[in-house]
Amino acid sequence: MTDVLIVGAGPAGLSAAATCARHGLSVRVVDEFMKPGGRLLGQLHEEPDGTWWNGIEEARRLYEQAVGLGASVACGVSVYDAARGEEGWVVSTTEGILEAPVLLLATGAAETALPLPGWTIPGVMSIGAAQVMTNVHRVRVGERGVIIGVNILAVAIARELQLAGIHVDRMVLPPRNPVTQEAASPYHVMQSLLRVAHLAPSAFIRYGSRLVKSDPLLRLAVRCYPAGGVKMWRMPIHLRTAAVEILGTSKVEGVRLARVSPDGEPLPGTEHDIPADFVCIAGGLHPLAELAAVAGCPFAYLPELGGHVPLHNERMETPLAGLYVAGNITGIESAKVAMAQGAVAGLAIAEHLGRLRDRTALADAIAHVKRVRRSATIQFHPEIGRGRADVERMFQEQGISGK
């Protein structure tokens, strides 16, 4: 008999599994990827203190800890439905039906698409696809790439491609259309890029980070942005050039670019083609929350958290009895936050099932999430704290049904 079923063996799911198992609960984790670790597996960042955050090592540590404590982890299993039954949750998977009184959804995040002409040509992929191919599968995605979309994930992964010896020719904006919106506005992208200036060993960007506080200066910087881009790790980042079309028929052959106004409007007569054999689209991340929706969980829309999130409180409970969420399904943040949230979910579940003796542990774990959030090297949204406070307030207004 399984006490707790966890969907997702990423940092959130594995931490929760270890915590539940440590409290004597029988835990089963399922994940459709072929290896445990979730999106942690592809991560490779240099921390400000010069040490490397190696996702493969972190994933191995989390997996061994959970399994060592007695949790079972099954990979290659997809979950496609979750419904409330008489006794608990009934979950449909590609390996049959699983049941448990408590269900934790730790399904993580998905990348947001930025459609543009030619984006279905083989050789065009999401930036995360290139990360996984490079760091997890260790296969080269190509010889000369262009990244479309300028954001923190794109900058981090461009660096990872370079480390693996893969040439990224340049990073440009997506074309302006109803989907791309702010991602195609040089002003908005400049603003968000300067917020991650601490990651960049570029004097221009570091200097520029002081501009964020002054709007007129920021606008001036966008107007005067060098036509050749600004280099970060020798790779030019263009904020006044957008991709208008990806070229090729059976495979990517190049990208058509155009200069754009400070508002992202293409300037007539500036179109030119550059060669490329792969293209990465970086549209940012949103919570992967479909299973919470099919389970009947209410949602809230909070842009600070990356979009639609299942309603939950800081104990990681949803308004549905026995349904918990943790990690990026609750909002886009770094893996360390997901891990800390997983521990909270594990403790809250142990308490719910009458296995938590030390009540202070849960309060401490909740406080730990906030500390990790404040000290995160990578922050996906500057107003994350406000988003977290808003969802907590919305949850309190709604309350837990069936309790």
Next chain:
Amino acid sequence: MSATGRIEEHPILGPLPERSVVTFRFNGVPMQAYQGETIAAALLAAGIRTLRLHEEKGTPRGIYCNIGHCFECRVTVNGRTGIRACLTLVEEGMEITAGEILPTPLKKGGHPA
């Protein structure tokens, strides 16, 4: 050096570990991969980017997300259709075929059954 292929050495992640070789067929052509590689990774390493033709339009498609979310990488494996190449490990003797154009007899100007 070809444009794709494997990343044998990595400054932080170290060298690729020794793995045993697996033989499979893609569209009838015999190919080799390493144990533990996904179909998508093994084919890309061999320079193959097209995994299927769009069911209706016939335009070529390859991986997009590489982590199971988009279903762009659907192939047929040992007769089973709709298998995600980015989530499925290659196995010895696997028969993999690219997704093909499907008949659309009811659509004006579509493909006959």
